[in-house]
Amino acid sequence: MCRIGAIKSSEYIHPSQALLLMQSQQKGHDNSGFAMVMHDLGGIFKNYKHLPTLSLACTDEGLKLAEDILHEAGFSRVLQWVPETFHRPGLDINAMPNYVFETFNYPKHLRNASAKEKEELLLDMRLRLRFALEEGDQGYVYSFWPDVVTLKEIGDPRDIGTYFNLWEPDDQFTAKVITAQCRQNTNYDIVRYAAHPFFLQGYTALANGENTFYLKNKEFQRKLHRGYIGFESDSQCFLYSLHYVHRELGWPLPYFKHVITPLPFDEVERREDRDTLLAIRQSLAHLEINGPNTIIGVLPDNTLFTCCDAKKLRPVVVGRTPNMVAISSEVCGINEIMPERDWQQDIYPNEREVVVVGQDLEVQRWKQ
């Protein structure tokens, strides 16, 4: 069973928290990978929040290729962090030679460009890098975005933690929002890109389950946006739907749930906003999801949320303390990192609910 989790905290936290959150949920053999996305970075990235950071796993050749492309496009590097890795015999990890996190300044002529312009450029650059590195398997470009880093690896999550020294908390590599998944894809090929969480232009999504409308979603999404590529996993579709509904269409977050899990027709009929809901359901029928899912998402403003499939076929729980909110597929994960919290305050979201963790960790429960 997929283990997913997310932490949003008022203080900067280290990824070891995410590993702990995940580890206790492990059951059976599900040790095929670990991946995480960190938003709202602390540590060495703290002073570069407005500049894009590239997250890359690559060969030496790949690194050179990527840097050349970025330099040629006018980007200049302002920070590079190569995490120290600890290889020991017996570790179950399928590592790439290099893991690189580099922060860049925008090309000179674009420094005063609008946010929108920069955001489109960053996406184009990431796609370009990805295609360039894909040839000859020279590397994987996970994200290129301000205040976000991404790490994905194939292997046993525990060993991956050891390899990157993620078990040892420090104040160099921290963030206020961390989403993570243990286990690789189960229904499609195991490739690095396939691991959740998925990231696109400030949006992150991960899921626990299976999207049986994968083909339908994918066929539709391919034509919607140049950034909707890959589709290494059926869960990637949730990210693209989120990005499309929230960013491209500019609809408020509650409509994400209305798109992916539309209310049954007879219920829509009884609603005041029936015309809107019907129009959405009609128009975006191909973004609907079917199948068991818990979805966790992060918006560009670092809002964290979770919602479920329309039949609530997968578990999820939200636990909180004054300084931290954690979302996890199983409560044991939350017990591990927040043993002192009042568990009676835990929220078990239902099939019609979106639980949103906004600024200042304020938790809201929205009825669909």
Next chain:
Amino acid sequence: METMKIHDVTANDLPWKIRYDASRCTLCGSCTAACSFRAIAPKVERRRLVWSESEYPEPKSRYSAVPVIRQVKSIRNYCRGCGICEKVCPNDAIGPERNVDTRHPIVTRCLAGDSVKRGGRKNLEGTTRTLDKMRIGRISQMTDPSLDAQRHTFDMLAPFGRILPPGQLPFQVGADGRLEKSGQAPPVQWIYPVIIGDMSIGALSWRMWEGVAMATAYLNEQCGLPVRMCSGEGGVPVRLLKSRFLKYMILQIASGHFGWNRIVKAMPEMIEDPAGILIKIGQGAKPGDGGLLQSQKVAAHIQAIRGVPKADLLSPPNHQGLYSIEESVQKMFLSFNAAFKFRVPVAIKVAASATSVSVFNNLVRDPYNIVGGFFLDGIDGGTGAAHEVSLDHTGHPIVSKLRDCYLAATTQGRQGQIPLWAAGGLGKTGDLAADAFKMMCLGANGVFTGKLILQMAGCVGNDMGRCNACNTGLCPAGITTQESALAHRLDPEKVAQNIVNYFLAMDQEFKKLMAPIGNSSLPVGRADALVSTDKAVADRLQIQYVC
């Protein structure tokens, strides 16, 4: 002895021979009375009986006149093999037998100087249907559990109406962070994904039509299935137009424009809008050929509804005076949309043909958003009458054509914007749920069916040439006739009951197929759920090949 004439038609020239056992026959007359084709008749035979009463042969003989039943040897009143005589015979004394040596296609043409006409069945099929070469192969497992068909709820509705792409929806974000409508969108009806296909009131007997209409109302009002029925081109009784049941009817306008006068006149008195308008450009059973309602079937009430004399009624193959499908669509859409004040979706029905995808591609790009549905009709279906050569030898199977249309929409990222509805031999084997399910996986939003409805009502015809006499007005089951005596064989209540029961069973079966693939709404576009053991089929339809 009479002189034998070599060119006389005999039973051996006809497609069916009558098996008759005089020793069982009590001459009750049931069979001859029931044969609507007058294909059997009483006849008197001269019989000689020889007997001997003494110890030695001393034959005596007696002649007597014995009444018997005999097959009529005529190309006009030939036996259709409908089996009604067998059904009514109390003594199992009579029945039709297929004649493998038939010369019917030849003698008929030779003697009548006219082409063979018959009811809408394709009688050439010998192989397994494409739909039967596919199975639902993607069964949900542990990570993607299947649903429970009995316990879970399913959303079994399909759209009828033009669907706007998301970017064109008339929305704005209100002050409270909710989307508000800021303009008009085309009308869309969400209906049951199986429409009762367009069979006109001229093609069907009034009792059959009433039975179907009754079933439709019952399915809607008692069973909660919003099934719609398409009127076909014949016009609609005024009483129905003015009734609340109109909302379950999709009104059809075809090239003959039969019955529209009345519909237009009744508009001011309509208390409900119709469920939709269907503009028929072509039909699959005889594409490129017009409708053919022979004068035998143009009864007084049909003359009244359509405003025509008793004569053969031919709908031309296309809407005359219009230059292209796009033009006709636009003109008619505008007029019908205007007539119903843009409240009623307007769709188009075309025959599946080598070019129908291009038509679809053009329509889907239309900037006015007027086409509320693309009804694609393939061969293998059909209820009407036509020249046999058209029925058997023109047209296009539906499966690949539907798939082509869906993939064309997918290539443009416009899937779903013009709902695809498909028909043509669906439910031919009796299992409509499976056929419809597979068609949806291949991209149909819904299906429509006609012939199967006749079979639910008790049609005795089949695809191997039995009966198929819908064109004659002599339907022995009372389904496609306007002869009062024949129509009275049909019990409209029973027809309605059968249709309702079939739909309820089919609805169950639908869920039984949706559940294992983990779907709670219709599986439109879920080609990944299908597999085929036929490589050619798999490749052509872009589904998985399994062996």
